[in-house]
Amino acid sequence: MSEQESRKFAFNAMNRRSLLQSTASLLSVPFTISTTGAFAQEKLSGAGEVVVYSYGGSFTEGLRKNVFERFTKSTGIKVVDVTADLAEPQIKAMREAGRVDWDVAFVTGANYPALHEAGAFLPIDYDLWNAEALIGVPESARRADAVLGYQNANLLVYDERAFPKAGPKSWADFWNVKEFPGPRGLDAGLGYRNMVYALMADGVARSDIFPLTDDKIDRALKKLDEIKPHIVKWWTAGGEPVQLLLSREYALTSAPDGRAITAIKQGAPLRLVWEGANMGENYWTILKGGPNSANGQKFLAFVNRAEVAADFTQGVGYPGPNTNQLKYLPANLLPLLSINPDNAAKVVPPDFAWFTLKRPDGKTNADHMQERWLTWRAHS
Template sequence: MTQQDSRYYPYRTVSRRLLLQLTAALLIASLVASGTKAWAQEKLAGTGEVVVYSYGGSFTERVRQLVYEPFTKATGIRVVDVTADLAEPQIKAMTRAGRIDWDVVFVGAGNYPELHEAGMFMPIDYSFWDNEALKGVPEYARLTDAVLGYQNATMLIYDERAFPSGGPESWADFWNVQKFPGPRGLDASLGYRSMLFALMADGVAHKDLWPLTDDKIDHALKKLDHIKPHISKWWSAGSEPIQLLINREYSLTSAFDGRTLTALRQGARIRMVWEGAVIGENYWTVLKGGPNSANAQKFIAFVNRAQIAAAFTQAAGYPGPNTNQLKYLPGDLVPLISISPDNAAKAARVDFAWFAAKRADGKTNADHIQERWLAWRAQ
């Protein structure tokens, strides 16, 4: 998997409860659009179109309903959405061909440094932003040529039915097979997350996780040796851990927050544990040389306004960075997302700049960590 794990956001079956929630979200989007229309007409009005890359499927369908269509109604700029599994190979191919067909693109944080250094993105024009958005979006999320689009978390999830007297509350509990017995799951693909979980299970503080040096990798793999016999299945697709929990083939596992949120809203008896969640990031970028750059800047400004950010969060299941959106979200949703202050304080962020940096041998730190992981998994 890549840092864009969150593109796999499924709605394979739609329950009556979920239909009601979608209807409520659409109503909120209508109110949001009317509440921001005057601002957008004054500041962002335009003509023509903007070409926006997204992941397709239900992700794009819902974002189109709750974000793209309100943007068009408020500004007069039509959104043309294009989809692909991954943006990065397409960006490189367009650059080599000397023809950039897209304007706005999601880029995973692990891939951003390489494309940034190659000069593929335009600077973000923050003059289009209102003061509310500038105050609500933290400085770390506002880069020179990218803006945090949304963040996703990989976290501990458990089946409430397996632990009626109270479930695990940390990764240390995940490793405690005596107190919390039952089949377990971890991600088979990207190893750094399981390494971080292992370090936190052994008491390493969030601030000391990075850089993930060889001694810390050794430490993590030794800790993983203890839990390896208790992993009944190493999952590789984002839908697997939730389905295996629902089927009672897992009692506890790592899983993605967006997948979990979907299942919770469909009535699944599972619970999120935010302590030790690992936060991944995906950026909005404006491609240099795109056909509608001015409209792209207006689009970026629009989606980062608090009310629109709230609509995006409800559409995608993953929150954008503007914390002012919390007051526009349903009260029952706020405790389930990563930008809730209580959850944010318990989560660990990935140092993607170090992750993507080159080692003396020419490999990235990410490549080195993954090689160590695959070798350990093969033992």
Template sequence: MIKKDCVGHLHSGLSRRSILKSTAAFLSAPFVAKATAAWAQEKLAGSGEVVVFSYGGSYTQGVRKNVYEPFTKATGIAVVDVTADIAEPQVRAMNRAGRVDWDVALVDGQNYPTMHEAGLFQPIDYSLWDDEALKGAPQSARLSDAVVAFRSTTLLAYDERSFLKGGPQNWADFWNVKAFPGPRGLSAVARHMVLALAADGVPNSDRWPLTDDKVDRALKKLAEIKPNIAKWWTAGGEPVQALINREFVMTSCYDGRALSAIRQGAPIRMVWSGGNLVYVYWTVLKGGPNNANAHKFVAFLNRAQSAAGFTLGTNLTGPNVNQLLHLPANIVPLLSITEENASQVVPQDDAWLAAKRPDGKTNVDHLQERWLAWRAQ
């Protein structure tokens, strides 16, 4: 495996410390299917390389072992990974300069709409996908020029040691400090104020768009719980570590972080009800040096066994539900793509967040202003 750069940072949904041990365990798990050349139909065979953006650290370690190496073994195409904090600024810069050095990038759902409108991505070649991958990944995950790489849910997580007779079951319980006493944690990300709407009884179907009246309602609800918030966390690894250290009894948390900790034996329980679901997409960059190989890479990633390897190696869950057949039974109930868990979470409205208001600001910028003003009170 070739590596061009080593910034060594992770995406906000990952944690080196929290997943290092579990990643190592996953790499040796007998459940990971061994890829063979038979996996790749003739149409995926090739030569040369494909240059792929990576978050670095444990993410890169896991995805190399479980996905990249099997891809190369099956197709003959080498994977060159380049690492950085996030891909979007560099993708835009390469496009402006007229020199695109990468082939495949991970793009956050919140950034996808504007980059799509700017024409930065190639249409995905779905003719390379096998029937199983097309059936396993829902149509909503297969956009014209992007494919969901993984789902990340901000959900409620709690310390089982603090609630031996049963813990909170929803966000209304998070606000119920009498029935469930103890210090809490909440994300400092502005859009996560939607969790307060869940606590205030807003139906999942009415959560988005986050109009001004809903923002008012969310901030009013947050004022009720504010005295019980021990910390507004900013780094993705903080809430899990605070639960383990008993600094929080419950907190909002990324599902991938909670999964990692649970796999290491942490006494943490995940509550999916009302979680905020976001997508991160695989994109094939227009003007990249190895576009043909890039499309083969994306097609391979979305096969069930490849998707299972990605989940085991990174603690992040891709959209192909057929991967559940290739995963350890104790992991399956902890994933966002099971029917039960998927039915309880609410997809974030990325198109609305990226849209501009009459004053020229995006909705996400407006939310940030409202949020910071409220926090300063």
């Protein structure tokens, strides 16, 4: 699925490969695991292989170097990695064919509920996890049949050169064109994100954003009417907003955190504003009917250990949920990550299960929000 196609729907967020490949520069951070022996507990040792799906490109390269190779050295289990842009169509096709060839796969937070209801996943064996993983990974991230793999955020990013004294601190500041003048950008494709930003700017509390009922959508679009004349370009690809910030065509914009973090690590004068950030979730799952399910359980237990989670974060550029990894990460990376407690407290909690619910007219909430957004873009 192309980025343009995937962005037609709120639950696809953006093309995963184009987003995740942008974080390749984080691979330059030194590995944190000094030995494999500390992680080679007897209950994770084994033989054979495990087939793991991921998104390809630098994302999978980071997994190979930072996770897969170390898992094999620690356990004796070989990782066979397979790649595709999105897993869900492949999972559905394998289930329909009656032959599941993968053991472990990422699925998006929005697509998880339907596959869960279809019985596509095995329960996670948390008895294999060590104490540091069970303590560090919050219960909200540990579902019965899925584990949060990583989060990606879209948030307010601004050019420090445009605001040398004091930059914007919230979406209300984004709407404040008098105190924070300059050309602005927002996402053209995913309307619900802009609705969230607008409601935040209009004083709605983070905890009250979802569900995006019709009255809230009306309120959000009315607020977006105010800022629309100041949006010089509606960006359509994940790398575009950061590029336009660097070329000074934007002074402030919404943007993916991974793109901005990569630019910051390369010396770009950009600042992240976590207040009101919109989060996406991607889950590790063990596919029912896979050829090596027991090894899949061992893999998930391994990847969620704190030191391995830190290497995962450095390898792919997005943090897994284990907050105990923070003590193993470089200090200059911590302020940029969504799992930093200071940042995590400021994000808008997603409600992807609500996105997939059907309305009385048979449309999902996600489809309804997107239709309202596209109508507003076309006619307002």
